[in-house]
Amino acid sequence: MMSKLVTSLIRIGLLGVLFVFLFYPEHFHVKFDYPGAPQSDNWYIRLTKTFFWLLLIIEILRIFYYGVVKSKSKSILANVVTLVVPLLVTLLFLEIIFMFVPQSHEGVLSKASQIWWEKYWNPVNALGYHDKEVTKSSGKKEVLVIGDSFAAGHGLENVSERFSDQLEEKLGKSQYTIYNLGVSGADTRDEYKRLKEFPVKPDVIILQYFPNDIEKVGREKGLSLSGTAPYADLKGPLSSLVKRFYLPNFIYWQLPHASFSTFEKFVQTAYSDTTILNSHLRDLSNMIAYRDSTGAKMYAVFIPFLFQLDKSASYTKPVEDYLRSKGVTIVPINDGIAKIPEKERVVGKNDGHGSKTLNTLIADRLFDVMKKP
Template identity: 75%
Template sequence: MASKIVTSLIRLVLLGVLFIFLFYPDRFQLVFEYPGAPQSDSLHVRLTKTVFWLLLLIEILRIFYYGVVKSKAKGLLANTVTLLTPLILVLVFLEIVFMYIPQSHEGVLSKASQIWWAKYWKPVNSLGYRDKEVSKNDSAKTEVLVIGDSFAAGHGLKNLEERFSDQLEQKLGTDQYVVYNLGVSGSDTRDEAERLKKYPVKPDVIVLQYFPNDVEKVGREHGLSLSGAEPYADLKGPLATFVKRFYLPNFIYWQLPHASFSTFEEFVNKAYTDTTVLNAHLRDMSQMLAYRDSTGAKMYAVFVPFLFQLEKSAHYTKPVEEYLRSRGVTVITLTDGINKIPEKERVVGKNDGHAGVAVNALMADKVYEAMRRGKE
């Protein structure tokens, strides 16, 4: 029996080497190249890690069987091993399970959100957008470009049919209209203007989806800071490494609140009331308007508020709304409609504050109604 324990210990040492390669490659300047690396594990990497954990469990059980059960060992050491072995088995089993559980979050920060992204962020066309391919056969139709950030892209929505741009296309009628979605997570107004210019379709209609954090990047450029927003900033030392690299603790970590909304609210309030920041933001907006003028397109702007801070959102973005209205943009607000939607239905999930199906349906209805009025 002693020899069997020794051979298991030797195999554990060898598994330890594999553990370092799989979980801490950066410490030894090792680089694995695959889609999503190094931010997320591919399916093949997760399968490899699963095999590692299963091999580890086999050796732990083997040592427990020969060292305690079969030898009928007694005493403090045997009792401690008897207590720890089931605990280790459960934790490793849960680690394996959570390697395959998707859950959307605000960004693609958690390991669960990375799994969600890989599973549901489809299709991605040749231009890099989560949308259908551009078709030359659609040039005879009225072409609508929806531009925006993660709300436009449908972050947190598993089915594209639930996204407001896709619902809008169905309402307008696919025989006469085609709607292309240019939503990109983390995008701001400056980036959106540039992407519009590069898109290979000259639009008849532009729909801008606007969210209060669109001012964030220009605010940072002009000296405003947002504290507490960096992921894992509240963790230090080995604990931070542990949470970042393993699925079970990472999942638990992201169920807890971390970024303070009050801090972000203060940042946004400063950004919209600071004339230097606001004017810079409006200059970025003017680039989008210049593109609209060059194409002769009709433009609509749908303002998505902070979904649980409706009135404050409307106050923050009022200068932008007024600016767009003064330049011939049809502005669409959602505050009254969202007020009628139960809070739980406003978002895609408790860990993801992006617009849920009900809010996307409201957006599609409002834009459709505005477009119909525009044709009258």
């Protein structure tokens, strides 16, 4: 029995080397190169980690069997091991399970959201957009939807649920082609650049606007947003544990972290600061100039903070007034959102992006406005 225990301990030592290689590759100066690395593990890496944990579980159970069960030891250490081993094995099995549990989150911050992204974020076209491929369409009106993660459809498991895709169905694919240029984290400057570089010159531009579109300008002008960095509340070994392993990472992201009031205060200050606001409006003027150069009709949909409709509308009113003064048709949706129960406005309890129901509302409102004579 002693020889079997020794061989198991040797194998665990070898697994320890593999553990460092898999979970702390920077210690070996190893870099895994694949889409999403190093922030996320692809399916093959997760499968490799699964085999690692299974091998470790086998060795732990082997040591338990030969060291406690077969030896019939009744020492205090044996009793402690009898309590610890089932708990440890259960935790390792849960770690394996949570390596394959997808959950949409606000950004691709949690490991579960990275799994979700890999599973559902398709199609992705040759230009990198979460959309169909760009093709020449003779005789059709071409519509470009520009915006951030709300436009891109973050949290929706199928692109057919997005307002852009629903709108294309309503308008008729034989008459309209709608391309979605939504990108998570995009601001007005980035959106203008994307519009300008896109190979299709539009007949219609639809701007999806969210209150955080002013965030990057605010930061440039010295407005700070503290306490919102992911994992900022973790220190030392706990930080490494949560960042690298799936079960503790999943538990961590079920708990509240940065207060929304911190971000709300940032947004409120940004829109009330004329230096920041005027800089932001200048960025929007570039988009208006692009519209004018193409002769396109332009619509704007202001998606508010979904649980603070009135406050959100008051923050972004200067932008709305500016766009309206430039001939942009503002498509109101707040009255419709107010009729949707709060839980049905978002895709999930950990993801505040718009649900299919909200996207349907936006598509309906855009359709009604666009089909007006």
